[in-house]
Amino acid sequence: MFTINSRGPIYEPEAVQPMRDELVAAGFTEMLTAEDVDNYMSAEKDKTVLVMINSVCGCAAGSARPGITLALQNKIIPDYIYTVFAGQDRDAVDHLRQNYLPGIPPSSPFIVMFRDGEVIFLMQRLNIEGKTADMVASELTEAFNTHCTKEGPSVSPEVYEQILHAKACGSKIPLAKN
Numbered sequence: 001m002f003t004i005n006s007r008g009p010i011y012e013p014e015a016v017q018p019m020r021d022e023l024v025a026a027g028f029t030e031m032l033t034a035e036d037v038d039n040y041m042s043a044e045k046d047k048t049v050l051v052m053i054n055s056v057c058g059c060a061a062g063s064a065r066p067g068i069t070l071a072l073q074n075k076i077i078p079d080y081i082y083t084v085f086a087g088q089d090r091d092a093v094d095h096l097r098q099n100y101l102p103g104i105p106p107s108s109p110f111i112v113m114f115r116d117g118e119v120i121f122l123m124q125r126l127n128i129e130g131k132t133a134d135m136v137a138s139e140l141t142e143a144f145n146t147h148c149t150k151e152g153p154s155v156s157p158e159v160y161e162q163i164l165h166a167k168a169c170g171s172k173i174p175l176a177k178n
Contacts, residue, residue, distance in 0.1 A: 008176055020088075022164060023054060028154075030085075047080065048114070048115050048147055049081075053083075053096070054085040055086045057125075064123075064136060066137075067136025071138075072152060074152045075153075077151075078113060100117070111140070
């Protein structure tokens with residue numbers, strides 16, 4: 001079997017696939033390797049790049065993923081939207097944190113927006129916990145309206161309505177059998 005990461009996933013890939021699928025369905029591109037991170041993070045000048053470090057935790061399921069997908073229904077959105085999955089795409093997440101988020105403590109879920117390689121907005125786990133999906137979406141749409149110019153939404157309202165949000169948290173997800 002072929003492995004994308006040099007280190008295996010922490011959770012069973014099949015168990016977290018629905019958590020990946022909901023972001024991809026909303027228009028995200030997955031960064032699976034460190035090379036993907038470098039390729040995708042080198043956006044053209046003055047373009048905005050939104051990255052979500054996805055997670056199996058309850059606040060990712062209840063607030064972050066539903067909130068970010070709702071925010072991407074806004075009339076103005078980032079130019080590029082990417083995701084990496086903590087505990088799954090381990091090399092990609094580590095590379096993103098070390099090379100694009102130096103000095104920022106690791107956190108997942110984690111939402112960050114860049115322009116010209118500089119962080120212009122971030123929501124760490126501590127900014128997500130205890131908030132509803134609508135509250136997360138509201139903060140994100142405010143950031144999109146402030147920093148972005150691309151016309152949204154990321155996917156049509158019809159496609160958005162079909163997105164199924166995975167409500168499971170890490171305590172219920174089986175560990176990988178590495």
